[in-house]
Amino acid sequence: MLETITPTITRTIDARGSFCPGPLMELIRAIREGQVGDVIAVWSSDRGSKVDIPRWIEKAGHRLVALEPRDGFDEIIVEKRR
16 A cells, blocks of 8 residues: 655745735745745645646745645645755
């Protein structure tokens, strides 16, 4: 049986109510300020974030841990890889 373990979140960005590219820009700032291995959760109510953020994560070489719908927003969890 394969068990997946979600890493501990080290920082949460509450970008609910912010419109594109706000949530992505806040994530980029957190990635720059963070250390390799940090796990950042972005809470975003902007529909574009669930497309734009995963695209940027892949391009930038980080890891998408989860993208979960919540009550009125999406939680996007990212691990800083480099």
